[in-house]
Amino acid sequence: MDDLTYMALAAKVAAKAGPDETYENPRVGAIIVKNGQILATGYHHSFGAAHAEINAFENLRDQTDIVDSTMYVTLEPCFVTGKVGACALAIAQWGVKRVVVGSFDPNPDTHGRSVTFLRQAGIRVDVLGTEDSQILNPGFYHYFERHLPYVQLKLAESANHFVASSQGQSTKITDRLADIDVHKERASKSAILIGSETMLIDQPNLTVRHVPINHPQPLRVVIDRRGRLQNKMDRATNNWLIFTTNTDFAKQYDNVLLMSHGLLSVLTSLASKNIQSVMVEGGPSLITAFLKANLWQEFIVYTADSILSEDGVPSVQPLFNSVSSYRVGNTLKSRYLNDRSVSCLQE
Numbered sequence: 479m480d481d482l483t484y485m486a487l488a489a490k491v492a493a494k495a496g497p498d499e500t501y502e503n504p505r506v507g508a509i510i511v512k513n514g515q516i517l518a519t520g521y522h523h524s525f526g527a528a529h530a531e532i533n534a535f536e537n538l539r540d541q542t543d544i545v546d547s548t549m550y551v552t553l554e555p556c557f558v559t560g561k562v563g564a565c566a567l568a569i570a571q572w573g574v575k576r577v578v579v580g581s582f583d584p585n586p587d588t589h590g591r592s593v594t595f596l597r598q599a600g601i602r603v604d605v606l607g608t609e610d611s612q613i614l615n616p617g618f619y620h621y622f623e624r625h626l627p628y629v630q631l632k633l634a635e636s637a638n639h640f641v642a643s644s645q646g647q648s649t650k651i652t653d654r655l656a657d658i659d660v661h662k663e664r665a666s667k668s669a670i671l672i673g674s675e676t677m678l679i680d681q682p683n684l685t686v687r688h689v690p691i692n693h694p695q696p697l698r699v700v701i702d703r704r705g706r707l708q709n710k711m712d713r714a715t716n717n718w719l720i721f722t723t724n725t726d727f728a729k730q731y732d733n734v735l736l737m738s739h740g741l742l743s744v745l746t747s748l749a750s751k752n753i754q755s756v757m758v759e760g761g762p763s764l765i766t767a768f769l770k771a772n773l774w775q776e777f778i779v780y781t782a783d784s785i786l787s788e789d790g791v792p793s794v795q796p797l798f799n800s801v802s803s804y805r806v807g808n809t810l811k812s813r814y815l816n817d818r819s820v821s822c823l824q825e
């Protein structure tokens with residue numbers, strides 16, 4: 479097998495973890511090859527857990543076999559010690575002869591540094607420049623390359639395209655199976671964002687509850703330009719972040735921030751708080767504003783099989799073709815991408 483085939487295999491191994499499990503960490507796969515034989519594979523299972531390279535090493539039947547082997551890894555090994563030790567340092571000590579990297583790490587803490595370090599340690603390093611890692615981790619690359627959170631818009635609608643049964647009403651649309659899927663989507667994000675009307679009408683929790691997580695809950699964010707939540711601060715306590723243009727409101731609370739230039743300034747502010755990805759969970763007015771401002775990367779719509787009254791709150795109809803559409807139980811999940819270069823391999 480050639481380098482590209484081994485790398486494609488490493489990407490498949492990386493995809494064994496879901497984005498809801500690795501959260502703000504990238505999904506990474508590694509393969510150890512010697513004399514044309516795959517000796518071990520490994521991947522990053524979950525946020526804060528051992529990295530792919532370490533797991534591959536641990537999975538070797540005989541760890542002395544690592545000497546003079548080739549390690550294929552979808553993403554440049556990490557250079558700095560974070561939640562776990564730096565993989566580049568471990569690899570340099572193992573006696574690996576060659577490291578084949580799929581893509582440079584976009585994180586400036588590592589970018590190019592591990593490749594240089596391993597070469598200086600006498601290891602041959604080849605960077606293939608394959609796209610697997612970008613496809614596996616669109617949010618991770620978007621955040622570090624564009625310095626803005628990856629924005630996923632999301633709505634749940636009835637079969638006849640309404641998001642609520644009437645104005646001022648909260649309506650449960652999705653069933654249990656779809657809710658589990660929604661919560662997996664939530665679990666892969668750093669923050670969940672809603673508009674003020676949704677906050678006032680739905681009084682939502684916006685937590686991950688239907689799937690287990692071993693990482694922090696997403697930050698809950700509301701855009702409330704007029705400051706209508708001013709007298710309802712019992713719900714939006716310190717755990718929530720509120721963006722407003724109402725200076726009096728912003729002066730009163732530490733978790734209420736002034737937004738100066740519309741939605742882009744909200745995203746810029748979130749990026750400065752290390753928020754890598756945001757799920758915008760409605761309502762339709764806010765989703766439309768993100769679409770119009772072209773400040774989105776992905777839009778998912780859950781279409782239930784139920785019918786709501788024609789007096790309901792209309793959903794947002796995407797004017798582009800979905801890149802994937804499949805059933806989650808009785809619900810149709812459609813995914814639309816703004817940047818067609820980002821594929822949907824993460825499913």
Ligand SMILES: NC(=O)C1=CN([C@@H]2O[C@H](COP(=O)(O)OP(=O)(O)OC[C@H]3O[C@@H](n4cnc5c(N)ncnc54)[C@H](OP(=O)(O)O)[C@@H]3O)[C@@H](O)[C@H]2O)C=CC1
Nearest residue numbers: 633634641642673675676702703704760761762763764767
């Ligand atoms: N089924 C589903 O998936 C969902 C259904 N819903 C339902 O939808 C209904 C509410 O819908 P909707 O009124 O659209 O609610 P939104 O949550 O979108 O809130 C609307 C408010 O958002 C703010 N807003 C609008 N445009 C912008 C902009 N460009 N920049 C910043 N803020 C903006 C405005 O308030 P201000 O000017 O004060 O900032 C506006 O009044 C409810 O019935 C709710 O139950 C809600 C979410 C999801």
Ligand SMILES: Nc1c(N[C@@H]2O[C@H](COP(=O)(O)O)[C@@H](O)[C@H]2O)[nH]c(=O)[nH]c1=O
Nearest residue numbers: 634649650651652680682683684685759
């Ligand atoms: N009604 C509706 C959704 N509505 C969205 O979910 C929020 C409620 O979240 P929580 O309080 O955590 O359950 C609500 O404010 C709105 O943003 N989502 C869905 O997947 N399906 C649904 O039927």
Ligand SMILES: [Zn+2]
Nearest residue numbers: 529555556565
């Ligand atoms: Zn690492």
